Each structure stands twice: as structure tokens, then as C-alpha cells.
Amino acid sequence: MTAQLIDGTAIAEQIRAGVAADVKARKEAGKSIPGLATVLIGENPASQVYVRSKQKACAEVGIQSFGQTLPATVSQAEAEALIKELNDNPAVNGILVQLPLPKGLDEERILNTIRLDKDVDGFHPVNIGRLAQKGRDPLFVPCTPSGVMYMLEKSLPSLEGVNAVVLGRSNIVGMPVALLLVRANATVTICHSRTHNLPDVVRSADVLVAAVGKAEMVRGSWVKPGAVVIDVGINRVEDATRPRGYRLVGDVAFDEVKEVAGAITPVPGGVGPMTIAMLLKNTLAAAEMSDK
Ligand code: NDP
Numbered sequence: 001m002t003a004q005l006i007d008g009t010a011i012a013e014q015i016r017a018g019v020a021a022d023v024k025a026r027k028e029a030g031k032s033i034p035g036l037a038t039v040l041i042g043e044n045p046a047s048q049v050y051v052r053s054k055q056k057a058c059a060e061v062g063i064q065s066f067g068q069t070l071p072a073t074v075s076q077a078e079a080e081a082l083i084k085e086l087n088d089n090p091a092v093n094g095i096l097v098q099l100p101l102p103k104g105l106d107e108e109r110i111l112n113t114i115r116l117d118k119d120v121d122g123f124h125p126v127n128i129g130r131l132a133q134k135g136r137d138p139l140f141v142p143c144t145p146s147g148v149m150y151m152l153e154k155s156l157p158s159l160e161g162v163n164a165v166v167l168g169r170s171n172i173v174g175m176p177v178a179l180l181l182v183r184a185n186a187t188v189t190i191c192h193s194r195t196h197n198l199p200d201v202v203r204s205a206d207v208l209v210a211a212v213g214k215a216e217m218v219r220g221s222w223v224k225p226g227a228v229v230i231d232v233g234i235n236r237v238e239d240a241t242r243p244r245g246y247r248l249v250g251d252v253a254f255d256e257v258k259e260v261a262g263a264i265t266p267v268p269g270g271v272g273p274m275t276i277a278m279l280l281k282n283t284l285a286a287a288e289m290s291d292k
Contacts, residue, residue: 094120147274220256
């Protein structure tokens with residue numbers, strides 16, 4: 001392996017330890033304990049796992065969590081009423097609505113109902129809009145993209161002027177990552193399912209962020225020698241040698257790309273742990289905002 005491994009687990013651990021220390025200092029200073037409300041609608045098993053791990057991470061750093069669950073059959077008005085109740089609850093600093101929502105609910109309207117200063121997931125249309133505008137700042141940046149940027153900033157002295165290629169343009173990963181890279185003065189190319197000559201475009205990247213959801217799509221021959229590669233993808237591939245019958249891989253063919261890249265994140269243990277660490281950081285920041 002020639003690439004340096006970017007260890008998301010270790011970086012996330014440092015962030016969590018920092019949050020835990022700050023929460024403890026708040027308690028000692030008689031300030032409020034930060035609180036995160038998780039809103040889980042329906043019974044999507046993956047969403048249940050994500051929400052549980054967010055609540056566990058909160059407990060580990062001393063953040064209170066308020067778990068709210070609603071059935072998939074809930075009406076739009078009832079879902080919005082719950083968000084409004086949480087908006088008015090002073091013990092709740094951050095509100096996280098676990099996506100995707102069950103069919104029939106209007107995601108944009110629900111996210112729009114969250115008070116801006118409690119939008120710790122950063123998906124409120126105003127926060128995303130500000131992210132896209134020069135001279136404006138969102139109150140919160142979405143957690144996975146913010147974790148990606150944190151790792152890039154640790155891996156490179158500067159992003160200014162570098163050629164960055166983002167694979168994927170989703171609302172939750174690709175597009176906000178691209179906007180953040182632009183804010184960091186990188187020169188950004190966004191690729192998607194209609195991009196022509198994808199391997200050639202990817203080969204121009206000094207920084208590559210892959211968020212497509214296609215197992216090991218990015219091959220070693222696509223990557224510029226020395227590039228920094230951040231693999232956001234989490235994909236299950238069948239593996240009869242594993243007790244669960246599958247293993248997790250990224251969107252990057254790790255074994256090939258690690259021989260070409262300058263630095264690379266593994267899957268698992270790369271971007272995944274950073275997402276929750278950034279959520280904890282955002283929740284602490286929301287509590288600090290509420291002090292003022
Ligand atoms: P989406 O399915 O919402 O978006 C995928 C994007 O990839 C789309 O823009 C799509 O293009 C593009 N794409 C799909 N196929 C191709 C292709 N063959 N060539 C080029 N582009 C393609 O996924 P998400 O953004 O939600 O997630 C991406 C991955 O990241 C998934 O594996 C997901 O599990 C993972 N993830 C990991 C997180 C973490 O914490 N580590 C958090 C969130 C997601 P188009 O727009 O044209 O359809």
C-alpha cells in the first residue's frame with residue numbers, strides 16, 4: 001500500500017472526546033446540558049439502527065437525547081406538530097429527522113418546520129441555500145459533508161485551487177460536499193449518472209469524493225497518482241465467509257486505489273464514524289448558540 005490511510009475512527013474519536021470535555025465544562029459552569037431530539041417516522045430497519053447509534057453516541061459524550069417515534073401512517077400535520085413542539089422545548093437544542101421519510105410525507109415541508117437554530121442536520125432549505133450563496137453562512141452544515149471536509153483539511157495543507165471531483169449530486173452528500181469544496185476555493189467538477197467519460201474526468205482529480213452508492217465502482221486506473229480519495233459509499237456485497245453473509249465496501253475499489261492514491265479513507269472506518277461525530281459537534285454548537 002502506498003497511500004496514507006485516513007483513519008476516520010481515530011479522527012472521530014478525537015472529536016467526540018473534545019465534545020465530551022466541552023459538555024462536562026458546561027455542566028461544571030452551571031450551563032444547560034445539550035439535548036438532541038431524534039425523530040424516527042416508520043420502521044425502516046436501517047433508520048432504526050442509525051437512530052440508535054446516534055442516541056448511544058449522545059449518551060457517551062453526555063448529550064441528552066429525546067427519542068421520538070411516529071408510525072409510518074402519521075399525517076403530515078401530526079409530524080409537523082411534533083417538530084413544532086420540539087422547536088418550543090428549551091431542553092432540545094437540536095432536532096434530527098431521520099431520512100428517508102415514509103412515502104406520503106412531504107420531506108421539504110417537514111425539514112422547513114425545524115427551527116433554523118435547531119437544524120443540527122443542516123438540511124433546512126434556508127441552511128442549504130445559504131451554503132450555496134457567496135457571503136452567506138449556514139448556521140449548520142450537513143454532518144456527512146462536514147465530516148468529509150474535516151478529513152480533507154487534515155490531509156492537505158490547502159484546498160485552494162485544487163481540482164476536486166465529486167461523484168454524486170444527492171441533496172444529502174454530493175451536492176453539499178461540492179458546495180463546501182467551492183467555499184474552500186477548490187475547482188469543482190460534479191459527476192452523476194449522465195456524465196460522459198467518467199474515468200477520464202475522475203483522473204483529473206487531485207481530490208476525489210465518491211458518493212454514488214455503487215460497490216467498488218472507482219477503479220485504480222481511474223485515479224491520478226497521489227490523489228486524496230474520500231469514499232463515502234457504504235454498500236453490502238455478498239460474502240459467504242462472513243457470519244452475516246455480507247461485508248461492507250465503499251464506492252472505491254480500495255485494494256486497487258490504495259496503490260495509486262496519496263491518501264484514502266477505508267470502508268468501514270472512514271467517513272461513517274465522522275458523520276455522528278459532526279452531529280455531536282453541531283448539537284453542542286446549538287446549545288452554545290442558545291446561551292446567547
Ligand atoms: P443517492 O442514491 O441519493 O445519490 C447517488 C448519486 O450518484 C446520484 O447523484 C447519482 O446520479 C450518482 N450515480 C449513481 N450511479 C452512478 C454512476 N454509475 N455513475 C456516476 N454517478 C452515478 O446516494 P447518497 O448520496 O444518499 O449516498 C451515496 C452513498 O453514500 C451510498 O452508498 C450511501 O450509503 C452512502 N452514505 C454514507 C454516509 C456515511 O455516513 N458514510 C451517509 C450518507 C450516505 P444521478 O443524480 O444522475 O441519479
